[in-house]
Amino acid sequence: MQRRPLGQHGPMIGAVALGTMNFVGTYGPADPDESLRCMAACLEMGVDHFDTSNVYGMGRAEELLSRFLKDHRDRVVLASKCGITRNPDHPFDNSPEHMRQELEGSLERLGVEHIELYYLHRHEPERPIEEIMETLMKFRDEGKIGAIGLSEIAPSTLERAAAVGPVAAVQSEYSLWSRQPELGILQGCAHHDAALVSFSPVGRGVLSDAPPEPSEFGEGDMRRNMPRFSAENWPRNLARLRTFREYAHDNGHSPAALAIAWVLSRGQHVIALPGSRSIAHMQENARGGAITLTPDQLEEIERILPTGWAHGPRYGEAMSKGPEAYC
Incomplete structure (x- = not known):
């Protein structure tokens, strides 16, 4: 596992981190004990940055x-977030x-006195x-947080x-499935010595050996409302994904590991x-942190999945209201 700094003055962490959103059923029912076992396995893989939200x-x-933190606090670099309310009349509050x-x-919920990295989850446009x-x-x-992050x-x-104070990290969706950060935020983070923390680097499961089947999405699965999984767009996207999966196998990798290595x-x-509560999936993800791609491999990946290849926007109308648009 490669290790990289979490911002200019931040701690060194594994290049692959762990998101906890689906530990509570975002992509279907979740077993707490399975999630706890996954966290423990992640530490042994070198995955030591855990990301959550209120x-x-x-x-x-x-x-x-x-x-989990009760017994492992000294081994985990912790991140959490605020700024989303889940109130449809006032969805964001940055007061x-x-x-x-x-x-x-x-x-209080985490049972800690200090959070290493604290994000603004969404920017309230009026503030x-x-x-x-x-x-x-x-x-x-005040010592309650260690560093500042901004999301989307x-x-x-x-x-x-950054003109006001140091930003240690920016969190954005970034993968072969969603490449908008290349239009400025990737470069901006480098300029300001901030880490770009790329969530959904496996494209919400599509860049894997077992891509999801939209017809099987449960009631609580957020992907049900994402246009790329619609009956019109998904078959077109799946055809491209098959070629990428075959290329990964030809190179001795799983598609998830290759997708992580690309990011x-x-x-x-x-x-x-x-984000995963599956130990097997996180093992594949962690393997991506040990792969160095050659220029020829990067060129071939670009040919298979060129910029903008995915059919449909990443979010539907409701979910598009929070992330800031640019370019």
Whole structure:
């Protein structure tokens, strides 16, 4: 497993991290004991950066993670987030009062006094990012958080935020399935010495040996509302994915490992953040952290899955309201 810094002055972590969103049923029913076993296995693989949020399962992901941290706190570099309310009338709240309330709630649920990396989960459009940075910097100065992160922002927002104080990490969806960060946020993170923490690097399961079957998505599976899985788009996407899967096998890799390796090849400041409660899946993901792709391999991957190849936008109308648009 490669190790990379979590921001300019951050700790060294495994280049592959662990996301906990699906520990609480985002992609279907979840078994807490299975999730806890996966966390333990991840540490042994070199996966030591665990990412969660106050809204994953409305706090249940943090509560589950606290059970693991009781015995492993010194081995885990922890990240959590705030800024999403799940209130349809006021979906984002970046006010100092709300952010403090949510930080205190996360600390209590996690059973910790300090979170190494704390993200603004979504930027409330009406509130200047400079004001939000001041709030986050106060949390840092109080010792409640170690570093500041921003999630799903535009490069211009990063530029303004970094003028106020150091941003250690930016979290964005980035994979062979979703390449928008190449339009500015990948470069912006490098310029500001911030880590680009790339969530869904396996494309929500599509860049794997067993791509999902949309007709089997359960009621709570968020992919049901994603246009790329529609009856019109999915067959077209699946055809491309088969070619990528065959190429991965021809090179002695699983498609998930190859997809992770591709993300990590984008720059030494890039961290891959897959989410899984399956030990077998995380083993495949972790293998990607040990693969160095050759120029010829990168060229062939680009031929198979060129920029913009996926049919359909990554989010439907409702989910598109939070991430900042750019370019």
